[in-house]
Amino acid sequence: MGKLIVIEGIDGSGKGTQLKMLLKYLNEKNINHTSFDFPQYGKTFFGDFAHRFLNGEFGHFSRINPYLASFPYAADRWQVKDKIWQAINDGKLVICNRYTPSSIYQAVKVRSPQRKNFLNWVDTLEYEVFGIPRPSLVIFLYVPLELAQTLIAKKKKDQYEKNTKYLKKVEEMYLVDKLSPYC
Template sequence: MALLVNIEGIDGSGKGTQAQLLCERLCATGATAQLFSFPRYDDTLFGKSIGDFLNGRFGALDQVSPFLAALLYAGDRFESRELLLAAQRDNDYVVLDRYVASNIGHQASKVTGEERQEIIAWINKIEYEIYALPRPDVTILLNLPPARAQELIARKAPRNYTDDAADIQEADAGYLAKVHEVYLDVAQGDDRWQVIDGIAEGEIRPVDAIADEVWQIVQAIAK
């Protein structure tokens, strides 16, 4: 089965770029690699509904229960499960741009205390036990402060699920800060996570420097 590499981070942290670069680098070595980017907005029923959610169709962020929002993201991966398992069988590596950890980071950020721990456990149970999704061999967190991430969000090219410059999650700096906090808390408590800092000496690190660090982590896990 393929090594399953998950790349996580808040919006604007460079997940998609690093996931693509990793796939290209793996293939250049002669390995086979396949990339999945979640949500799969155009490819699943749940993915289309996530697009509606992020465009505000179901209400503002604080108007939609995080338990209900979590079901949309989990459903998108459940619809994609057979493709994901086939990719694991047919390749040396499968690279994920967002996965279950993203659902945890975003939904758990909306609650605190015991309820936060409850929804983390709830999402893990739904996605990994009930839906039987494969667990990543490593999750790499791109650690970029929310204020700097929003600078990069402003430069993003148009996306296929929204006509706005930023969706309702990306546009809310306070929300992104809470997601960032959850990501760091979860990463610190799990030895299957690796954290890469996106800032050095007050400046956003070059894409290639981060890509090299991603590569080193993956090569160490693959040995």
């Protein structure tokens, strides 16, 4: 039986870079593996829908209900769940750049007393209703927001990346709330 490992962190934390380095290592060691980037831009219906959402086509992200806003990301993972399960059942190490824990981007919009309910809803939606596999391990890459901002300054920013105040709240949720069982 394979394992599912997820790499998480705020935008600009180096998830893509670390994924490339890990995949290179796994190739060199001949370790059977596969990887997925989420959202699946250009690969799935909901990945493309999430891209449109990030670009503001449906309004500013801060004004969209977090339950509705998290749905396209969950549905994107649902669209490839059979591939993930197949790889795990084939004994592969599955590495994901972002996964369910990224739903904290939406949880920031929910006030603290209701936040646990929102995260439980995400957990139920993704793992029970959609049946996607739970990660064996979640690796959180901590990079202070100020450094992350300099790293993403070189690329075109989506709505989240443009909002430093929002990203700071996301960073705090990862670090302070620990978002068990996510990280």
